[in-house]
Amino acid sequence: MNRQKFIDKFMAAFFILAILKIIGILAQLFHQSFWEVIWTLVVFAFVAIMIFAVLLRLEKKEKGQNSSGGKSRGGSVYIETSIFDKIRNKYEELAEKYIAEKDYKKAAKVYMNLLQDHYRGARTLEDGGFYTEAAVVYLKKLKNRTDAAACYEKAKQYKKAIDLYKELEQKEKVGDLYRIINDIKNSNTYYQMVVDDYVSNSQMVKGSLIYRKKMEMPEEAQKILLKGWEENKDAFNCLNNYFANIFDVKQLEHSIQELYQKTPEDKKIIYLDAMKHEFKKDPKLQTATRNIAYEIITEKVAGHSEIVNELKHFNPDDEVILKDISRYKTGRNKMFRN
Structure with a gap:
């Protein structure tokens, strides 16, 4: 097939498709407003005229080459690629023009109807603040429930967003949206599911944050933090957060002493690390935390000589303690050398 025949056939096919498209646009009168349909028709007619002009120019150029005896170069594949590239570029320019004019709906129609790019159409609607329309495209054309749910949320259509987030098993998000619409019962039901998941994965601190926040x-x-400490599931962070949530100093001091009495031997060094944090919180806590630290260090120094270094955390301004630590370490080293 030479280029002239290809152009003639393409023009005939384009003419038939244009008629079918016009019929399809007019059929939209059953579910869209009259002026929306007319505007779509005007946009299509404008683009069709530009495409037809390109085809006429190509046909004229081809006839000129044939009349002058010129040989065909590149074949029909080149012509086909050239035509479609020009058409696509015209559509792209039209969409960019509408975006520059902040007419996002028209730009989206160009992307979806003329370029068959539903993703960019949905993105354009979303950028323009047409969240419900964007959600419909994401859901029906792209089967993208995540972006559809996010758009419904932005549109404050929370029930539709909740249904999608349930399908996606985003339980915390479902709880958040139920709370927004003041459905506390359902909100807490889904939050509890999240807590249960965290606990089953030994993520006690995260579970406690859902309860608290x-x-x-x-x-x-x-x-739940106490459970994590007792069951040795991220023990230090559980203990640290447990103390951090007690704001009354007297109550905190009591809890520190009470919990220490129940602490098994194998977790006392972890308790000592926690005391370093509590010591710095308030001067009123320093006596209790220092005494606990001394007791733990005394018990553990025989098997863990390096533990004496922890004394400096509970006596930061005491130079004598630092010297005593140094002498102890030097004396112990001499003992081992001998």
Whole structure:
């Protein structure tokens, strides 16, 4: 097939497709407003005229080459590529023009109807703040529930967003949206699922944060942290957060002493690390935390000589302690050399 025949056939096919497209646009009158359909028709007619002009120019150029005896070069593949590139570029320019004019709906129609690019169409609608329309495209055309849910959320259509997040098994997000619409019962149901998942994965601190920050259940948060400490599931962070959630200094001092009495031998060094943090919180805590530290160091120094270094954390301004630590370490080294 030479180029002239290809152009003639392409023009005939384009003419038939244009008629079918016009019929399709007019059929939209059954579910869209009259002026929306007319505008779509005007846009299509404008683009069709530009494409037809390109085809006429190519046909004229080809006829000129044939009349002058010129030989065909590149074949129909080159012509086909050239035509479609020019058409696509015209569509791209039209979409960019509409975006520059902040007419995001028209730009989206160009992307979806003329370029068959539903993703860019949805993105354009989202950028323009047409979140519901964007969600429909994400869901129906792209089967993208994640972006559809996010758009419904932005559009404040929370029930639709909740349904999608449930399908995606994003339980915390479901809880968040139920809380926004003031459905506390369902909100806490889904938050509890999140807590249960964290606990089953030994992520006690994260579970406690859901109780405290989102469910407003500080007592349950403390229970889960205490459970993590007792069961040695991220023990230090559980203990540290447990103490951090006690704001009354007297109550905190009591809890520190009470919990220490229940601490098994194999976890006392972890408790000592926690005391270094508590010592710095308030001068009123220094006596209790220092005494606990001394007791632990005394018990453990025989098997862990390096533990004497921890004394400096509880006597930061005492130069005598630092010298005593140095002498102890020097004397112990001499003993081992002998």
